[in-house]
Amino acid sequence: MLANKNKVKIVAIAKDEARYITEWIYHHAYFGFDAFDIYVNNTTDDTPDILKRLYTQFDINIIMADALYLNNPSAFQTNAYKQSLLQAQKDGYSHLAFLDIDEFWTPKDFATSVHDMLAKAKHVDVLVFNWAVHRSESPFSRCFSKVNEFINDRHVKAIIKLGKPERISIHSAFGANLSYGNSDFNPPTFLDASKAKIEVASDQAPNAFVVHRVYRSQVEYVSMLCRGRPRGDRFKSNRVGYYINNNDGYQFIIDSKKLDAYYDGLDKVIDSGGLAKPIQDAEHFVIERYRQFIELVHQGVSVVEAISLLRALKNITLPEVLGVKSMLKDKADKIKIFQIGFNKSGTASIYHYFKSEGFKAIHWDGGRLSKTIKDNAEQGLPLLTGYEGYQVFTDMEHREADQSAFYSAEQYFKQLDQQYPGSIFILNYRDINRWLQSRRNHPGYLQKTVQSTGWSVDEVIEAWKTEYYDHIAAVKTYFENKPNLITLDLDKDDNQALFRALAARGIVLNQKTLPHVHKTKMNPEQKKKHIDAIRNAALFFEQDNLETAYMLMKVAHELRPEGKFIERKLNEFEAKLVAND
Structure with a gap:
């Protein structure tokens, strides 16, 4: 058992981190962290070799974790944390921190150790430190320079006192009667029940924080996209673009003598471990992975990959990537998805489903979408003229000058299929009685139809019934021997039916469940x-x-x-x- 004093271990997940892990381990040892649990998984670079070289200089527990990962990929990180939590308690550690390899716990004065801080926080069970997002890195630069550009983010990482927390998450810990403290040792203002974010000023450094190197340089950022995701995606699909330099945030300035002493120590670690060549080789690995990304895109990507990558590559200005982005845009723009069923049958849900996945979706557009399609048809133009940049089209109906309803989806679905080959069509409908009632409930919808047709309410209802059965039959007959029709019964199909139907046609979305959005006022x-x-x-x-x-x-x-x-x-x-x- 360890002596009765604070002893702090960091737990981290490492996948292809050979270029970065030496600096990360040194940094945290420099600021007083005592030991490390490193879960190595799905790694194709020399991370294990570098860790073995560092093992002689630091207290590192190297855990080859492919089996743990394969047992439950989506819960791998939290399962690894739980495993280390149990073992650390047995080994007598007083505190545990959970950090990623791109996260650097850092004191504002660049001198205070984690032990100094814990000594002042005896009353705190969970210390939380907000992210300071790094926005001034050059290719393969070290984390710190004399002047650093940071901006605070509300997300936190925690150092927890062992023994009291009952449950841990990636960002925090939970349990009965836990006391929480920020870097001032005061109770933080949490912004939600998950205790993953706190109120923090964006433009000044707290007493201690976690530098988050989520971007690094543009080459490294693009290379990182090739690391994929635990569920099996080839590319990281949860990135929303590179940062833009602006006046937000603050400068974090480090005293030159402190910075020189810090890096002198890092250089000694590299020399002692014979790590200069392995780190250089790992840098080549990152560059090669960047080239692999470019090559993979040129070889071909799915529509969903193209859409997610366009989002991830936002603000990247590398010439090679600009060419890739042009290819991705061409790929993404070619897909067309048309909702050709009925209004009041999940049209808004379908729209939001695709829009949330990054598709350029258009819904009704105040009737202009349907009106434009009709005008284009009458003028002999391609039906989507004026809407060429969109990929998903929902609720294609409008009111004519006499207030009669016109449904372009019903009138022109055959021409849309002929003009835009390879498109997908979604015939959405629901129980006819519920659909009729929903139309009647829509403010003004029934009344406008009565006024424009001169029919009675009963006659309008009968006309809608005829429209319902005729349109479903016409669509099914036309697409009978075609693979590009998806039928969606909102009352009978489960909420993952659309996901499965799209996946069978090569469009695998991130979210499986169709949301339920009420459009009626x-x-x-x-x-x-x-x-x-x-x-x-x-x-x-x-x-x-x-x-x-x-x-x-x-x-x-x-x-x-x-x-x-x-x-x-x-x-x-x-x-x-x-x-x-």
């Missing part, structure tokens, strides 16, 4: 209640399924664009998607 109290429910559902999924949370919060933002809390949460979710693997 309702009284203000009803509307508030439903939007609140969507917002709260997003908060519920925040810890366990961030992509679902992000999608739902985007829906809430669409429905309540003036909501400051929703907007703030949406921005936070985007930042976390950038950061989390």
Whole structure:
């Protein structure tokens, strides 16, 4: 057993980190962390060899974790943390920190050790430190220079006192009667129940923080996209673009003597371990992976990969990548998905489903979408003239001058198929009685049809019934021997039916579940209640399924664009998607 004093271990996951792990281990040992659990998984570079070389200089427990990963890829990180938590308690450690290899715990004075800080935080069970996102790195630069450009992010990483927490997450810990403290040792202002984010000023350094090297240089950032994701994606699909230099944030300035002493120590570690050549080889590995990314895109990507990569490569200015982005845009723009079923049958849900995945989607557009398609048809133009940049088209209907309804989706689905070969068509419908009732409930919809046709209410209802059966039959007959029709019964099909149908046609989306969005206007109290429910559902999924949370919060933002809390949460979710693997 260890002596009765603070003893702090860091737990980290390492996949292809050979270029970076020496600096990371040295940095944390320099600031007083005593030991390291490193879970190596799915690694194709020389991370294990470098760790073995560092093993002679630092207290490192190297855990080859492919089996643990394969047991449950999506929960691998938290399962690794739990395993180390149990063992650290047995080994007598007092505290445990959970950091990634691109996260550097750093004191503001660049001198205070983690032990100094813990000595002042005896009353705190969970110390949380916000991210300071690094935005001034050059290719393969070391983490710190004399002047560093940082911007604070609300997300935190924690150092926990062992013995009291009952549950841990990637960002925090939970348990009965736990005391939490920030780097000032004061209770932090958490922004949600998950305790993953705190209120923090964006433009000044706290007493201690976690430098997050989520971007590094542009070459390294693009190379990192080839690391894939645990669920098996070839590319990282949870990045929303490279940073833009602006005046936000602050300069973190380090005293020259402190910085020189710090790097003198790092150079000695590299010399003692014979690490200069392995680190140089690892740098070549990162560059080669960057080239591999370029080659893979040239060889061909799926539509979904093209869309997610366009989002991830936003603001990248490397000439090679600009050419790749042009190819990706051409690929993404070619796919066309048309919802050709009925309004009041999940059209808004379908729209938000694709929009949240990065597709350029257009929904109704105030009737202009349908009107433009009709005008183009009458003028002999391609039907999507004026909407060429969109990929997904929903709710294609409008009212004519006499207020009669015109449904371009019903009138022109054959021409759309002929003019845009390879497109996918979604015939969405629901139980006819429920559909009729929903149309009747839509403010003004029935009344406008009665007025424009001169029919009675019963006659309009009968006409709608005929329209319903005739259109379904016409679509199914036309596409009978074609593979590009998806039928979606909103009442009978489960909420993953669309995901499966798209996947069978080569479009594998990130989110499996179709959201349920009510488009029909309702009284203000009803509307508030439903939007609140969507917002709260997003908060519920925040810890366990961030992509679902992000999608739902985007829906809430669409429905309540003036909501400051929703907007703030949406921005936070985007930042976390950038950061989390």
